[in-house]
Amino acid sequence: MQSILENIAKHVTLTPEEQELFLSKTETKQFKAKTILLSAGEVATCTYFVNSGILRSFNINDNIIEHVLHFACEGWWIGDMYSYISGKPGNLFIEVLEDSEVVIITKENQQQLYQEIPKLERFFRILAENSLVAHQERLMDNLSLTAEERFEKFCSKYPSLIQKIPQKHIASYIGVTPEFFSKMKARLLKK
Amino acid sequence: MQSILENIAKHVTLTPEEQELFLSKTETKQFKAKTILLSAGEVATCTYFVNSGILRSFNINDNIIEHVLHFACEGWWIGDMYSYISGKPGNLFIEVLEDSEVVIITKENQQQLYQEIPKLERFFRILAENSLVAHQERLMDNLSLTAEERFEKFCSKYPSLIQKIPQKHIASYIGVTPEFFSKMKARLLKK
DNA sequence: AAGAGTACTTAACCTAGATTAAGAAATTAT
DNA sequence: ATAATTTCTTAATCTAGGTTAAGTACTCTT
Numbered sequence: 001m002q003s004i005l006e007n008i009a010k011h012v013t014l015t016p017e018e019q020e021l022f023l024s025k026t027e028t029k030q031f032k033a034k035t036i037l038l039s040a041g042e043v044a045t046c047t048y049f050v051n052s053g054i055l056r057s058f059n060i061n062d063n064i065i066e067h068v069l070h071f072a073c074e075g076w077w078i079g080d081m082y083s084y085i086s087g088k089p090g091n092l093f094i095e096v097l098e099d100s101e102v103v104i105i106t107k108e109n110q111q112q113l114y115q116e117i118p119k120l121e122r123f124f125r126i127l128a129e130n131s132l133v134a135h136q137e138r139l140m141d142n143l144s145l146t147a148e149e150r151f152e153k154f155c156s157k158y159p160s161l162i163q164k165i166p167q168k169h170i171a172s173y174i175g176v177t178p179e180f181f182s183k184m185k186a187r188l189l190k191k
Numbered sequence: 192m193q194s195i196l197e198n199i200a201k202h203v204t205l206t207p208e209e210q211e212l213f214l215s216k217t218e219t220k221q222f223k224a225k226t227i228l229l230s231a232g233e234v235a236t237c238t239y240f241v242n243s244g245i246l247r248s249f250n251i252n253d254n255i256i257e258h259v260l261h262f263a264c265e266g267w268w269i270g271d272m273y274s275y276i277s278g279k280p281g282n283l284f285i286e287v288l289e290d291s292e293v294v295i296i297t298k299e300n301q302q303q304l305y306q307e308i309p310k311l312e313r314f315f316r317i318l319a320e321n322s323l324v325a326h327q328e329r330l331m332d333n334l335s336l337t338a339e340e341r342f343e344k345f346c347s348k349y350p351s352l353i354q355k356i357p358q359k360h361i362a363s364y365i366g367v368t369p370e371f372f373s374k375m376k377a378r379l380l381k382k
Numbered sequence: 383a384a385g386a387g388t389a390c391t392t393a394a395c396c397t398a399g400a401t402t403a404a405g406a407a408a409t410t411a412t
Numbered sequence: 413a414t415a416a417t418t419t420c421t422t423a424a425t426c427t428a429g430g431t432t433a434a435g436t437a438c439t440c441t442t
Contacts, residue, residue: 061335069327082324085317118309125316126276128323133273135326136260142333143366144252147399166419175334180399182421338429357389371429373391 004049011126012119025109031096038094044083046104053100057092068173150174195240195294202317203310216300222287229285235274237295244291248283259364341365
C-alpha cells in the first residue's frame, strides 16, 4: 500500500515536522462499496486520496446515461476539480466501487497547508499538470482511435481494474454502450 | 490587449521588482501566420503566451489526419505540456494561424522563476487546474453530446474564432470531418 | 489577371457503434 | 438456499457521422 506521504515524496521533500503537520490536516476513513462520497448538485469541499480500494467519478446525462470520468485505485487522487476550485455545485458523482480506505483533505485545510508548507503548491501543481497531460491524451485518443484501440489502451493502463469492476463501467470510460462493449469483447476473443 | 502581467495578476500579486524579474526571463516575438513553433517529434522547451493573434496545437494521425487539441487567442497560454514536463519528444505541432505576438518562456527560465518567485508555483498550479477542468469538461462533452451540440458550445465559448479561422480546424476541434461539418452547418442554417 | 493551391460544398454510399428487446448468468440480499 | 436484483450477452434494426469523389469558391502568388 502506497501512503499519501510516499505519494508526495515523489515530487517534493517534506521534513518530518511537515509530514506530521500534513497528516494532522487529513482524515482517513473506511467506506463500504456503493457509498456515494459526492453527488451531482453538491459543492465539492474535499479531495480524496485512495489508500486502498477503488473509487470512480462520473456524471449522469439526461438523468439516464452515466459517463465515467475517472477511476482511482490505490495511490490515486480523485475529486470534482471543477466544483472544488469554483465553489459551485458540480455535476460529478464520486462512488466507492470496492470497500476502500480514503484520505480526505478539505479545501479549507488544503488552503492552510499551502500557507504553512509552500512546497505543497509545487506538489499540487505537478499533480495537476500530470493529470492535465493524461486528460489531453485521453481526449486525443477519443478523437482518433476506435473503441477497440481505446480498450487496448485501457487494458495496458489499468490492468488491475479489468477483473475488479463491472465491465459496464469500462465501457462507459472508453465511451461505448455496454452492449457494444460486449460484442467487441466477443470479437476480440475470437482472434 | 491583455498583457502577461495582467494575466498573472488574476491569480497572484507580484511586486514591481518581481514583475521586472519575470519579464526579464521572457522573450516577446512576432510570428507570421503559418509559422510552426513546434513540431511533433521535438522536445518542447518553451511555453507560449499569446499577446495577439491566434495559435493552435494539433497532432497528426497516421501521417494524414489532424486533430486540434487547443486554440489560443489573446491572453491564452499554449504549449505541449506532455513534452515540456517529461522532457521527451512530443507529438504535438504548434502553429501560428494569424500573424501573432507571442511571449516565450523557456523551461529553464521557468524553473529559475519558481525558485526566485515561489508565488509563481501557485499561479501555474491554478493555471493547470483551470486547464484540467476545461479538458475534463470537453472530454465529457465528447462522450455525451452530438456534434451539433459540441459545435454550439464551441460557438459560445470561442465566438471570436469562428470568423477568423478555417472551418476545417473547428471541425477537427469538435471531432468531425470537414465534410460532415459542412453538411451539419447547412442543416443548422435551414432552421 | 492567370494560375495554383487551399478551403468549402454536395451527394451517394458505407460503417462503427447505438438502440431495442429478450434471455442468460452472476451477484446480493433475505 | 432461494428470490431479487444487477450485470452480461446476443441479435435485429437503425443512425450519426465517415468516406469517396467531384465540383465550386476562395486565397494567395507572380
